[in-house]
Amino acid sequence: MTKPSFLPPTVLVISLGGTITMTPTTAEGAAQPTLSAEELLAAVPQLADTGIVVKTQSFTTKPGASLTFDEIEELAGQLRAMDGQSTFDGFVVAQGTDTLEETSYLLSLLYAGQTPLIITGAMRAPYLAGADGPANLLASVTVAANPRARGLGVLVVFNDQIFDAAKVRKTHSTSTNAFTAPDTGPLGTVAEGRLRLLAIPAHKPLPLSTVMTRPARVGVYPASLGDDGTLLAPLLEQVDGMVIAAFGVGHVPATWVPILQEAAQRIPIVLASRTGGGTTLTHTYGFDGSEKDLLDRGLIGAGHLDPYKARHLLTVLLRSGAHRDTILATFAPAGTTAEGRG
Structure with missing residues (x-):
């Protein structure tokens, strides 16, 4: 009308x-x-x-x-x-x-x-x-x-x-x-x-399903100096998805790697940056716990999305019944720049 x-x-x-x-x-x-x-x-x-x-x-x-x-x-x-x-x-x-x-x-x-x-x-x-x-x-x-x-x-x-x-x-x-x-x-x-x-948003609203009939509990866990992952492991058993607020461009302590790799086989784990600005990377660093290492082990990059926004995107997807392929496909454009680069 x-x-x-x-x-x-x-x-x-x-x-x-x-x-x-x-x-x-x-x-x-x-x-x-x-x-x-x-x-x-x-x-x-x-x-x-x-x-x-x-x-x-x-x-x-x-x-x-x-x-x-x-x-x-x-x-x-x-x-x-x-x-x-x-x-x-x-x-x-x-x-x-x-x-x-x-x-x-x-x-x-x-x-x-x-x-x-x-x-x-x-x-x-x-x-x-x-x-x-x-x-x-x-x-x-x-x-x-x-x-x-x-x-x-x-x-x-x-x-x-x-x-x-x-x-x-x-x-x-x-x-x-x-x-x-x-x-x-x-x-x-x-x-x-x-x-x-002066400008318009780089992305139009995502055409996500608004039919959310499934319960989903998604957590956010921040990386911090000296955390060996002991607290992270039991938390991963209690959630349907997790966002890791990682150091810098997507780094975590090496002791977290086996914990996250095992959990990523069961639930979607999104890798975001705790910095509040910038993006996670994909292949610049290759040490244990680096962004490349974690993505190779099954984590999902958040790109430019901060941990809190990444949590809401993952929650909506899980509550809508989305499978891993859909989650990956949705996070890809949601976290990139207008040119499509991460």
Whole structure:
């Protein structure tokens, strides 16, 4: 259905909770998520000057750390059902920043609609000086309503910057400039109330199955100096898949090699870098525990995907019933550059 051009754009703002919704609820002034989506929008009177019609929905009220995979899957289902209708020109999801880099990527795997989907939040609660939630909401609604955002996949808008959900990282615990994209930088900015798009995401959303009927437990295990793998071995017996957050370009202690080789015969094990930027390699180093050694022993390279995003991709694949060949084929383009090189 096509919306008549003479009608103003309409954006749906969905609240999941998080700092952007928090107010002090204890005698000590500690904050908890309490505000509804409608109350969030009441703090942004400038929206009235944009000509955008804004609707609201309070999906849940939780801190970001307590959001679940099933809740994000349910939200994605609702968004898919609304995509393509003439009701909304864009969606904005406001949530806690603790898991925003993860939920935005997870949504990009589960929602491949043309209607823009923008994820945002706040680093400072509404009652604090310099609260950033209203500005982030205003910028997010502006981007969501812009036709140039259609078909770009899930975007994160924060501090007037626009990021690809597959690249964005939270890199500071308190700063209002907490979100960056170490490998690519922002795709654009919001200035003078307008979207200034400088680039587009290298990859379109992956056409993954949204029918997830199987349970799957996927872990992330970081490499650290002096870890001999004793703790890793029993953990591998309890999961359906594992992401190894390796040193550098994909290296682990040599003592891990037999443990990982044995486990890789039973479950998919993805090799990612713990560094937060750059890519895993494939054949530069050849010592025991190097990236080439581990890939030769059955591990799957994550490429540019960080360990947390790799975990969500593997989880979606396993819950959809994907076999090893499908997992390998999916991680290949997901972790490479636009030119297709790892």
